[in-house]
Amino acid sequence: MAKWGEGDPRWIVEERPDATNVNNWHWTEKNATPWSKERLTQLFIDFKIVQSDIECVVNKVEECNGEATVNNRKGKLIFFYDWELVLKWSGRLLKNSKLSHNGKLTIPNLSEENNLEDVEITVTIDESNDESETLKQFMYNVGRDQIRKQLGVYIKELKEEYSKNLILPKKDANSSETTPGQAKDVNNAKNAAQKAAAQIPTAATPISSSNNNVTSKPVGCKLDVRSLTMTEEFHCNANDLYNALTKPEMVTAFTRAPAKVDAVRGGEFVLYGGNVHGKFEELVPEKKIQQSWRLKNWASGHYSNVVIELEETSSTTKMTLHQTGIPASEYTGMKNNWYRYYWVSIKQTFGFGASWPLGQS
Incomplete structure (x- = not known):
């Protein structure tokens, strides 16, 4: 000292x-x-x-x-x-x-x-x-x-x-x-x-x-959002397509990357290296999947709502996706990515049929 x-x-x-x-x-x-x-x-x-x-x-x-x-x-x-x-x-x-x-x-x-x-x-x-x-x-x-x-x-x-x-x-x-x-x-x-x-x-x-x-309504900038509806036909039964969207090993297969999928109400999913994540809000086997869904680069805390409905026919399963709350700037890319990285990839990975869409809006 x-x-x-x-x-x-x-x-x-x-x-x-x-x-x-x-x-x-x-x-x-x-x-x-x-x-x-x-x-x-x-x-x-x-x-x-x-x-x-x-x-x-x-x-x-x-x-x-x-x-x-x-x-x-x-x-x-x-x-x-x-x-x-x-x-x-x-x-x-x-x-x-x-x-x-x-x-x-x-x-x-x-x-x-x-x-x-x-x-x-x-x-x-x-x-x-x-x-x-x-x-x-x-x-x-x-x-x-x-x-x-x-x-x-x-x-x-x-x-x-x-x-x-x-x-x-x-x-x-x-x-x-x-x-x-x-x-x-x-x-x-x-x-x-x-x-x-x-x-x-x-x-x-x-x-x-x-x-x-x-006592008053919130003030500030509102996010400009859009809605997307897509319809696809898969040559499989509804149970097979439901499993492809909810089973971790099947999701890992068609995304070609490690996937976290906890398909229960409130369960989380993390796909594509964390670029896609959210939670399951509602699950009806072979019928319906509802998710809070977001991309990593979206505004903090903003989630879209995704509802996937399955309808089995005599020879195919018709899938209808409705997504609300998509940031307007992401709309075109969102539509293309669902088609390319989900529907086409599922069909190619599991042999569920042709890849051309029935309709998009």
Whole structure:
């Protein structure tokens, strides 16, 4: 240890009245994980989202996995947090219905690396019908923005709470005869905390709210989307074609790449090296497959809805695909890719017949 008046002053403990972290030079760290888990739970339990004749509420934080730490290095605060959340929600239509429908909100990427508008929030429902689909669409269009605002509250409070006492004043910093440099250091912690809180990312489409209840429609840019309908005929029975679209080994065969396919309600699928992924929303063997479906390069959190219906005839199976929510700029490529990488490839791989379409629209 250097003596007073000798060597690098950063290491002279006498400069600090408590002989701790001279000039805030050393790395100091606080573990914010336990506090974060408790605060995230508090922010979302019984969190209501209400608009017009629809009411939804988050009932439970089912999963809260991750960590959070706050560090000080040379007087600079550095925040690290990385969370994966699963929230259980329920909703109902306030008019003409007494039924309650349940679902989940999955947040896989809440971290300091992402702005709030880039935080992905996936909305699913347990059972699909007209009422539950209305509620799911409401949670997608309105609820996600309110959830992001709550996440913003967590980030703001994290930065305010854990900025305290990480940046320490120098010796005589509280003296009435402080120098301008000392006075600056006294206020360093306060300024750092205020700066950290001010740098919180905000959601791209804020919604006015009071007491957690939505009072106005969301504002912001709407994505220009289109719908696609395709019809194909396959020389096989409906069960064979259903299996080709849902069995992992058969999907791997026609995509010619490793595929993850969990063909149950809420199960995930990941194809073509992660470029295509989503979840199964409804499955009726030999009849129907419904998916939340997206390409990796689409806007974060945006999913299209894909419904594939199978109709077996005496000698073939007629397949009809209807996809809604396709970004307009992707429409032509989407139609060509379904045809080339799905229908033609399935026919060639399994010998299910000629590759010319019956019709497209």
